[in-house]
Amino acid sequence: MIVGDPGRAELLSNLLDSPKLVNKNRGFLVYTGEFKSSKVSIATHGIGGPSIAIVFEELLMLGGKTFVRLGTAGALRPEIKLGEYIIPSGASYNPGGLFFQYTGDLTSVSAVPDYDLASALVNELGREGYKYTVGNVFSSDAFYAEDENFVKRWSSRGNIGVEMECATLFFLSKLRGAKSAAVLVVSDNLASGGEWISREDLEKSVINAAKSILTVFSKL
Known part of the structure; x- marks a missing residue:
């Protein structure tokens, strides 16, 4: 499991049996332990595509x-509420930058999760009774580049949420033959005035999702 925030990695390490901090270089905390007898790591990937790309490649090298x-x-x-979940069925992205460097041209690589893994997450969250929406997200490279037309522009293209890393994760997984998927907690709603979730409710939703993800890992 990979998370952006090192504090989140530290928090979720408490869900593992005998967690061990195996990396803290540059603040990219990585914990390894067991969940229901399955060996699992919780790693920090930082913010944005380039950051998760580096972490993904190095974790891949490590097995x-x-x-x-x-x-x-x-x-x-507007109908997607704070604290609910988005399970991405794909991720839109701007084709330049990092993606161009990997492909060498503007050829598009489909940024979609592994079907079986994403389906397992859908089934597990559904079994727990959590409210989720499956749909496409837009992976933005610039957190502060939003303008007054941002919501209309990207929602009109079929996107139900915006974040910063899924497209890179799915894109690289396709190139490298790995399996990947995502579960996203809705922390704010840009379509209903930009309201934000409380810290307590966010933490609760994160922990619940983490337990579901770890359960899926234990069944693989």
């Missing part, structure tokens, strides 16, 4: 094969 991002997203539809 990682299955990756689930647990993060946050801003909803682009």
